[in-house]
């Protein structure tokens with residue numbers, strides 16, 4: 001499976017995103033992977049693979065899946081048809097399921113800025129800003145993006161966002177590393 005293939009088919013979470021999440025967040029339990037764009041919180045089939053990726057990461061290995069993408073999808077289809085995809089198939093799955101159950105129900109709203117859709121509003125996650133190199137953090141702050149500030153994704157090419165009345169363009173690699181929490185209209189400021 002290549003880095004851009006989806007490990008979680010339901011939520012279209014790629015291997016690359018999961019590798020980056022594992023590297024960045026270093027989760028202490030596998031269920032934390034659900035915070036990576038909701039991985040594992042759909043049909044649940046991919047949890048066995050998420051668990052394996054987490055184990056590899058814990059062992060200092062590069063998280064990977066050896067199946068080719070077609071094989072992977074075919075397995076999912078087949079296991080779903082034969083009902084063998086129950087997460088309980090894994091020996092340590094009970095604990096994992098408990099952890100997942102505790103974390104999974106509310107769909108995660110913390111997403112990279114680049115994933116915000118046009119017109120959506122969000123609040124900046126301060127922890128992601130503090131992870132940035134000082135130069136980038138200062139640049140964003142100078143443009144008005146402070147901790148917990150609210151913004152809106154504007155239409156157009158690239159990642160154009162609006163903070164208060166100011167529109168700024170954020171480069172795509174930077175927009176992948178700044179995390180935001182989606183807001184619904186009731187909680188966003190006008």
Ligand code: FES
Pocket residue numbers: 007008009010011039040041042043044045046047
């Ligand atoms: S494939 Fe991941 S939850 Fe369905």
